[in-house]
Amino acid sequence: MLNPQSICVIRLTSLGDIVLLTPMIRVLRNTWPKARIDMVISEHCAEIMKYNPHIDNLHIINTKKGTVSFFKQWNQLKSTLPKYDMAIDVHCSLRSRIIRMGLAKQLLTYDPARAYKRDIVKNKTRIPIASIIPVSQRYFTAFREFPEIHIDDEGLEFWLEREMGTGQYPKKKIRNGDRIILAPGAKHATKRWPASYFAQLIQLLQNEYNQPIALIGGPDDTELCNEIQALTHAPIENVAGTMSLHELADFMDTATCIIGNDSGLMHIAAARQIPVITIFGSTVPEFGFLPYHTPFHIASIELPCKPCTHIGKEKCPLGHFSCMKELTPISVFEQVQKLLNQSANMY
DSSP, rough: SSSSEEEEEOOOOOOHHHHHHHHHHHHHHSSSTTOOOOOEEEGGGGGGGOTTTOEEEEEEEEEEEEEEHHHHHHHHHHSOOOOOEEEESSSSSSHHHHHHHTEEEEEEEEEOHHHHHHHHHHHHHOOGGGOOHHHHHHHGGGGGGTTTOOSSSSOOOOOHHHHHHHOOOOOOOOOOOOEEEEOOSSSGGSSOOHHHHHHHHHHHHHHHOOOOOEEEEOOGHHEEEEEEHHHTSSSOOETTHHHHHHHHHHHHHEEEEEEEESSSSHHHHHHTOOOOOEOOOOSOOSSSOEEEEEEEEOOOOOTTTTTTOOOOSOOOTTTHHHHHHHHHHHHHHHHHHHHHHHHHHHO
């Protein structure tokens, strides 16, 4: 289809994956500026795309109420939708397969690289960082029939309301941050660096840098951030659970750098073009979830059992959790020093 008039992108979850999808949404808009571009997304992730001006309509489904509710919601929603010229499934889950049935005249699907991921988990394959295919780029495998469509060099986007009004996403953030921000949360336990280590890192940062330090996170991270704050015995700002995603992104803009686990907030930080330290525990950069188009350093150690999974687990399968416990606060602090020195030389 050379000139689709209506396009529906399907990606239900999760936070990081959807932020990483934003280059594709932007390229679609630039390629077919007059097309209607809609997106099917889960209710708990819809805020990510709320102010993205490249999207015309968000079709929102509550995916947390079970399978029967999902079917009922989708059947009701689909009855209100047009027959799209093109549907693009960049989730490739059971639910997205159901959604895409009969949705459009032409269906595109991306390659989720499942065999590649299984190989990394099973055989512990390692490749140089420069050779890793970022997830944002992998999404473009959906356009096999459109070789003229390829990823641009503009990075990720997480639009704030005031930016939507201008239609101009900030191309290069002015480095006027005055605090160091830590994002200690992650959905899965094996992706969370220990609270006591974050507390020790805070002490190292306070000894070295004359900057305020803040903890951020969603409602699920409140208990963890409170624990870290209690362990530090120091005056740090803790805003976990008090802000929406857009308020968090605005708050991130005040940072000289953000330190956190392999999580969705790290990708929002990258979208706001903030230097990032990403801590990898049970996962590895080879899966493609590196900070994209922003200065970054990786804090990680190599182990023969790593990775044990490509998404994280609720506990270490071997019981030792060495991937995080052996990653010391001083080693992460050294990465912070390198990143801040690198950033200072850039601006």
